[in-house]
Amino acid sequence: MITTTNPATGETIATYETLDENGIDAKLETATRTYRDWRTTSLDQRTTLLHALGDLYEDKKEELARLAVTEMGKPITQARSEVEKCASLLHYYADNGPPMLESKFWDLSDGGRAEARWLPQGPVLAVMPWNFPYWQVIRFLAPTILAGNVGILKHASIVQGVAQKMEELVLEAGGPEGLFQNLCVSSDPIGKVIDDPRIVAATLTGSEGAGSAVAERAGKNLKKVVLELGGTDPFIVMPSADMDQAVKDAVFARIQNNGQSCICGKRTIVHAAIYDDFADRFIAALKDVKLGDPMEDDTELGPLSSEGQRDTVLDQVEKAKEEGCTLVFGGEKIDRPGAWITAGLLTDVPIASETGTDEIFGPVGQLYKARDIDEATTIANAIPYGLGSAVWTNDEDEKEHFANAIEAGMTTFNAVNGSRIEAPFGGIKRSGHGRELAEFGLHEFMNLKTLVHPA
Numbered sequence: 001m002i003t004t005t006n007p008a009t010g011e012t013i014a015t016y017e018t019l020d021e022n023g024i025d026a027k028l029e030t031a032t033r034t035y036r037d038w039r040t041t042s043l044d045q046r047t048t049l050l051h052a053l054g055d056l057y058e059d060k061k062e063e064l065a066r067l068a069v070t071e072m073g074k075p076i077t078q079a080r081s082e083v084e085k086c087a088s089l090l091h092y093y094a095d096n097g098p099p100m101l102e103s104k105f106w107d108l109s110d111g112g113r114a115e116a117r118w119l120p121q122g123p124v125l126a127v128m129p130w131n132f133p134y135w136q137v138i139r140f141l142a143p144t145i146l147a148g149n150v151g152i153l154k155h156a157s158i159v160q161g162v163a164q165k166m167e168e169l170v171l172e173a174g175g176p177e178g179l180f181q182n183l184c185v186s187s188d189p190i191g192k193v194i195d196d197p198r199i200v201a202a203t204l205t206g207s208e209g210a211g212s213a214v215a216e217r218a219g220k221n222l223k224k225v226v227l228e229l230g231g232t233d234p235f236i237v238m239p240s241a242d243m244d245q246a247v248k249d250a251v252f253a254r255i256q257n258n259g260q261s262c263i264c265g266k267r268t269i270v271h272a273a274i275y276d277d278f279a280d281r282f283i284a285a286l287k288d289v290k291l292g293d294p295m296e297d298d299t300e301l302g303p304l305s306s307e308g309q310r311d312t313v314l315d316q317v318e319k320a321k322e323e324g325c326t327l328v329f330g331g332e333k334i335d336r337p338g339a340w341i342t343a344g345l346l347t348d349v350p351i352a353s354e355t356g357t358d359e360i361f362g363p364v365g366q367l368y369k370a371r372d373i374d375e376a377t378t379i380a381n382a383i384p385y386g387l388g389s390a391v392w393t394n395d396e397d398e399k400e401h402f403a404n405a406i407e408a409g410m411t412t413f414n415a416v417n418g419s420r421i422e423a424p425f426g427g428i429k430r431s432g433h434g435r436e437l438a439e440f441g442l443h444e445f446m447n448l449k450t451l452v453h454p455a
Helices: 021-038 043-059 061-072 076-100 135-147 157-172 190-195 208-220 243-259 275-287 307-322 373-381 396-405 438-443
Strands: 002-005 012-016 104-107 113-119 123-127 150-154 180-182 201-205 224-228 234-237 267-271 326-330 344-347 364-370 390-392 447-453
Touching: 002 157, 012 157, 021 123, 021 150, 021 180, 021 190, 043 061, 043 076, 043 135, 043 157, 061 076, 061 157, 076 135, 076 438, 123 135, 123 190, 135 150, 135 157, 135 180, 135 438, 150 157, 150 190, 157 180, 190 208, 201 208, 208 224, 234 243, 234 373, 243 267, 243 275, 243 364, 243 390, 267 275, 267 373, 275 326, 275 344, 275 364, 307 326, 307 344, 307 364, 364 373, 373 396, 390 396
Parallel strands: 123 150, 123 201, 150 180, 201 224, 234 267, 234 390, 267 364, 344 364
Antiparallel strands: 002 012, 104 113, 113 447, 326 344
């Protein structure tokens, strides 16, 4: 049995019966049967479905956004934006995906000709988190549909309503039964699902621990896996930056999704020449963040996704103080029903400490002073993760330096780091491997088959 809870109130939303072994087997068998037919459909059929699904996300935006807010607490304006982004990605792959699947040809030295052709492989398992409950799934599902594969979702338990709704929408858009199915299960049976020969590959967005477990199981079965894991991303501000915009975006980077985003800046690293001015503005702006009912349009910070997640962040704040960090303000439990915590800021964080290297998945930021560009780079890279990064500078030489020197899968200049539907997304180091989005995400779970035609 899975129970979902409203993190803003602590009230139970719904309960769901979990699948037993027979139920899981039936889902896998349906996926296998559907794949045999779906792999032979035309690109026109697949893109028509993607457009229809995108239209549904647009038409049902308010309903879908409110469901996400109810289950995991993000501000309603951000939930609407998430749904809109899902629709945009579905239409993007429908409009731009077919050329990404075109064969490539080469003349061979013996006078023959070779062709590289993209072909589907089968059912792909997606293990997805609660923080962006629609987007994380759609960025896997859209290329899966276009590729001719089928998808099976193990979603986070706390957003089980979202998971079931997403399955319903694929059917409503005209997709066949089994093209995309939700597995209503705990994490316990997922290892056996990965073992099952009917699953050809797996993708996971989530914690480092979950990624390691899925990768180990997939590795034992010689199955490909794409992992997008945690991050404690640097947000670097240099003297040439637009200070007003940098402060504004640094605050948003820390409170977006109630501080529960893998790729938004968690460690703000500021050049010494502007540190004092930036720190004063940053602290004032963070203190001014409007905390409130996530269903209200003017709310900037809602509850964390669960009381357990809130308690984890509170424990991390206490650990930070034990390690000698200064809690400038905030990071405190709010005495009301639900999973509430105030925004906060830590300074004097030792670079090699647990606080300095671990991800705080909540609205508590860290502020560092860097003497120069080299120290800013050292602080940025002094972590086991390498997902995203943001750099604020209008100096072209500095941009080139950071582009090459920061150890991350992404660096965004003069804006909040985030995924863009037209560009590859993913990390390095302990933030995972593989890429999503654009043509790179489309190709991850396809067979690049070489055909040789001798002279």
